[in-house]
Amino acid sequence: MLVTARDQGGAEILAEGLIHALRDRCAFTVALPSADPLRPLAARLSADARVVRAVLAVVKEKGLFFLDSRTTNASVAGAEAAALGVPFLARDVFLDDVAAETSAKGGAPEALDAAWGRAVALAGKRGEAIVIGHPRRETLEFLEKRLASEKSAGARLVRVSELVP
Secondary structure (H helix, E strand, C coil): CCCCCCCCCCCHHHHHHHHHHHHCCCCCCCCCCHHHHHHHHHHHHHHHHHHHHHHHHHHHCCCEEEEECCCCCCCHHHHHHHHHHHCEEEEEEECCCCCHHHCCHHHHHHHHHHHHHHHHHHHHCCCCEEEEECHHHHHHHHHHHHHHHHHHCCCCCCCCHHHCC
């Protein structure tokens, strides 16, 4: 289930719709909008403790975990999850960040390489790295090639649920 809002008052509409939709479902996936036009909305929602607490209450009730994509440094999801006792993870690297792709001299391929390099370095240092991205053709092709080479080097791809503390 993807719940989005496209109007100026969208944060409130999204929050209320999301909360009601979550309460009515046993299994669900929630994706806050992260496409460029909606990124400010996602950032506002993840920085709003009232919204985050309401979402996390449902996550806890359903026995799930919360993965914060960290679209903003102002996210309160980690602190609120800790306060409510909800298992929490946050992404480490955003693989295909549009801003990085735009500013990279070599465009998307260079930005993907740089982001992947950060992920591999972090995984080498910590033993794991949570990497997220969009299901775009160039990102999927990049991952297909990189994952094959990383696997042969001894790295392992796991479901994010395997990393939940």
